[in-house]
Amino acid sequence: MTQQQRYRGCLLGLAVGDAVGTTLEFKPPGTFTPIDNMTGGGPFALKAGQWTDDTSMALCLATSLVEKQAFEPADQMARYVHWYQDGYLSSTGSCFDIGNATREALHRFMTDGNPFAGSTNPFTAGNGSVMRLAPVPMRYRPTQKRAIHLAVESSKPTHGAKTAVSACHYFAALLIGALNGESKETLLAPHYTPIPNHWQQNPLAPDIAEVAGGSFKKRQPPDIVGxxxxxxSLEAALWAFHHSHDFREGCLLSANLGDDADTTAAIYGQIAGAYYGENGIPSKWRQILTLRSTIESLADQLFELADS
Structure with missing residues (x-):
């Protein structure tokens, strides 16, 4: 498998997971028949292959990195606002799904122009920044310390809570490893990092450190939740990755947890897509994915920028 196929898998996997999971978004466990395919529907009555805010924000971030050829938080936020107000890079042409922390941060940015608008309140530690993370470690992968630092910075425009930032810190390390072709056993070993002694010098938030220590290997639903x-959310995505043998199986495991199913599956899809590569993602799911060629092109451009 080529590294470029891992790049495509990483970004396609995010969008595919989002599109699979949206069917069960907001549905509590035990209230639905588990799904076994990409079917659309869900609370927003989407067509099969359409995706939600997770992918829109990831594509805004990827497009900013490619077009500016730099990490520019103000440009990232301007694109998020463009999506929120105008449906830029939406699968339907409008913004129909947005988290509270993100909406509030965008309004603060529109008011004062400060791109680091994410609340630092611990109660705002949602999954809205880790769900879109992939483009940053994809772009900066060869310089691992910078990649991880900028992954942390990429959370702060909308999610400044320590735990949300720390989740991006750890997940970026995992994505770098997966893009570099590390084994699943290596990636899911306790406290994986591609940089020796990194966590001793840059400690994770305690709850994220517990996930990094392997909490997802010891728990099962109902203790694993979407x-x-x-x-x-991160624990659930890694649980699905650990307990599955191919992309499809893990994607359905993560989506069938219900609740925030699209985001659980989008987080899963980033690491699983990088690990299994684009051809590991079911071809029928890729074929019907909205804006597939745009997603593939952005992945290719991030790969070229990383290796330039």
């Missing part, structure tokens, strides 16, 4: 809280 929550909007970033700790439980």
């Amino acid at each position: 929550s909007g809280y970033v700790v439980k």
Whole structure:
């Protein structure tokens, strides 16, 4: 498998997971028949292959990195506002799904122009920044310390809570490893990092450190939940990755947790897509994915920028 296929898998996997999971978004466990395919529907009555805010924000971030050829938080936020107000990079042409922390941060940015508008209140530690993370470690992968630092910075425009930022810190390390072709056993070993002694010098928030220590290997539903809280969301995505043998199986495991199913599956899709590569994602799911060629092109451009 080529590294470029891992790049495509990473971004396509995010969008595919989002599109699969939206069917069960907001549905509590035990209130639905588990899904076994990409079917659309859900609370926003989407067509199969359409996706939600997770992918829109990831594409805004990727487009900013590609077009500016730099990490510019103000430009990232301007694109998020463009999506929020005008449906830029939406699968339907409008913004129909947005988290509270993100909406409030965008309004603060529109008021004062400060791109680091994310609340630092611990109660705002949702999964809205880790769900869109992939483009940053994709772009900066060869310079691992910078990649991880900018992944942390990429959370702060909308999610400044320590735990949300820390989730991006750890997940960026995992994505770098997956893009570099590390084994699943290596990636899911306790406290994986591509940089020796990184966590000793840059400690994770305690709840994220527990996930990094392997909490997802010791728990099962109902202790694994598709929550909007970033700790439980990341734990659930890694649980699905650990307990599955191919992209499809893990994607359905993560989506069938219900609740914030689209985001659980979008987080899963980033690491699983990088690990299994684009051809590991079911071809029928890729074929019907909205804006597939745009997503593939952005992945290719991030790959070229990373290696330039």
